[in-house]
Amino acid sequence: MSVGIVSYGTYIPKYRIKVEDIAKVWGDNADILSAGLMVNEKSVPDLDEDTVTIAVEASRAAICRSSLDPSRIGAIYTGSESHPYAVKPTSTIVAEAVEATPEMTAADLEFACKAGSAGIQACMGLVQSGMADLGLAIGSDVSQGAPGDALEYTAAAGGAAYIIGNKEEEMVAIIEDTYSFTTDTPDFWRREGMPYPEHGGRFTGEPGYFKHVLGAAKGLMNKLGTSAEDYDYAVFHQPNGKFPSRVAKMLGFSKEKIAPGLLVTRLGNTYSGSCLMGIAATLDQAKPGDRIFATAFGSGAGADAFSFRVTDKIDKIRDKAPRVEELLANPVYMDYAMYAKHKGKIKRS
Known part of the structure; x- marks a missing residue:
């Protein structure tokens, strides 16, 4: 179904x-x-x-x-x-x-x-x-x-x-499939009653963000038999502008494919809204038939990858x-x- x-x-x-x-x-x-x-x-x-x-x-x-x-x-x-x-x-x-x-x-x-x-x-x-x-x-x-x-x-x-x-x-967009990659990596946390979170500094990148985003993204592409060339757009979690740009390049996505959803330079990191906001910005300009690849990341740590195909209902x-x-x-x-x-x-x- x-x-x-x-x-x-x-x-x-x-x-x-x-x-x-x-x-x-x-x-x-x-x-x-x-x-x-x-x-x-x-x-x-x-x-x-x-x-x-x-x-x-x-x-x-x-x-x-x-x-x-x-x-x-x-x-x-x-x-x-x-x-x-x-x-x-x-x-x-x-x-x-x-x-x-x-x-x-x-x-x-x-x-x-x-x-x-x-x-x-x-x-x-x-x-x-x-x-x-x-x-x-x-x-x-x-x-x-x-x-x-x-x-x-x-x-x-x-x-x-x-x-x-x-x-x-x-x-307006069919979810072709999803794939998750999760481990117990304490790169970021906030204890009960504490007003601000703490983070593992350099461990936020590795083994946090990149290991999990790449794990989920590659897992979904292997599952579907796709590559970056099969997608018109890509969106990744945006803790800053550097990480999503780097991981996109590692996966073979061009700057042009991530540009519509890369909002962090003007918006900052909206945490749970970050990747979802990028997907929305991409849907705002995608055409029927376009395919969108997206991977959300959460410290702690895990990543969820999705493959979307836009339909003609979007217009x-x-x-x-x-x-x-x-x-x-x-x-x-x-x-x-x-x-x-x-x-x-x-x-x-």
Whole structure:
């Protein structure tokens, strides 16, 4: 039974801070940082924005784009590493907000930056088995970075939502297959009650990101008998601009194929929303028949690879909700003091 994307939606806060304004506070060299990270600025949530509000906005955009009845959604999974409650699901709030309750199942997922892609896989299984008509998978984060830490230069805010179904007349992109590669690699973690995550420094690249992204990507290509030449576009998790560019080259993908989905230079790392946002930006311009290869990565560590084939339904729904480029346009810039206030780094006594 075929399964695929019925609709998608995204949300990005309007606020931004430039890398140079963060570097100015900590005495770092902004030019070296920008060149090394390939990040110029990142998104910042408003004072009343969090993982829930971002997930709701992205989900509403997905529903609006497809004009479907939300009561058909039988499962909602929200992936994030910044859920506002330690005990209270984000997904039930989203479900109520989009009017998908009560005849449905919901749960929150956590696997660093690939919790959103894990949600897509869960929805695929439920839809294919007939347990749900449609599934809603969300990757949403207001990611954290300790003051002065390397993560502070990239940790951003944003989210993407995907409605998964199996009706041929509704799918805008068929999911040809998926493949996962997972090990216990503690390259990044945050203990209960701690406000900021810690990371293994150089171990984030190897044996973290590259081993797992390559493992999942090569595994899926071997499974399908494909290579980079068989795809029109490719998207990879974007902790910075350097890693996805390097891994794309290692797999044989040209700069042109990853360009539409490489958003990190202007957006930062939206964690669970990172790869999903890149896929959405690619769908925003893909043509019927195009094939998209994507691999999400989550520290801890694992990667999920997907192969998509775009259908002619994409042209009918694409412009019924804001495109990623529209959400990136007209940003409002803030200085470090305002950024610290928005991120809760400055607290009243």
